Amino acid sequence: MSRLGIVLDFQTKMITIDDAKLPMRYIRSLQTEQSRREIFKNSYFVEPPVTDTNNKRTVEILDPKYEKADLPVIVEENCQFLTSAERTQLLRVLQKCEQLTLPASPVRSYRLSFIP
Numbered sequence: 001m002s003r004l005g006i007v008l009d010f011q012t013k014m015i016t017i018d019d020a021k022l023p024m025r026y027i028r029s030l031q032t033e034q035s036r037r038e039i040f041k042n043s044y045f046v047e048p049p050v051t052d053t054n055n056k057r058t059v060e061i062l063d064p065k066y067e068k069a070d071l072p073v074i075v076e077e078n079c080q081f082l083t084s085a086e087r088t089q090l091l092r093v094l095q096k097c098e099q100l101t102l103p104a105s106p107v108r109s110y111r112l113s114f115i116p
Contacts, residue, residue: 019050071095 007016013024075091
């Protein structure tokens with residue numbers, strides 16, 4: 001059972017399988033089909049905390065509001081290290097890709113490197 005990640009804790013009367021915790025049942029309570037169905041129904045839809053965390057992270061990444069990027073403002077505010085001519089050149093390159101969108105609340109920051 002250890003290879004399968006199953007932990008039987010008789011002290012707390014809990015069964016742990018892949019971070020999902022289920023209470024142990026008395027053997028007599030498993031005798032009727034109705035009780036077995038009820039246990040299956042209640043435990044089938046319980047997701048382990050790891051899965052729940054990953055699902056929340058996926059939603060956070062996939063569901064941000066996207067809006068058209070204000071390229072001149074973005075270049076001006078984030079590219080102060082470039083000369084005025086380089087910023088103008090960068091803005092022209094970015095404007096060629098008008099479908100470029102940025103999330104309203106970015107999940108991560110990215111750094112672009114340009115090779116002359």
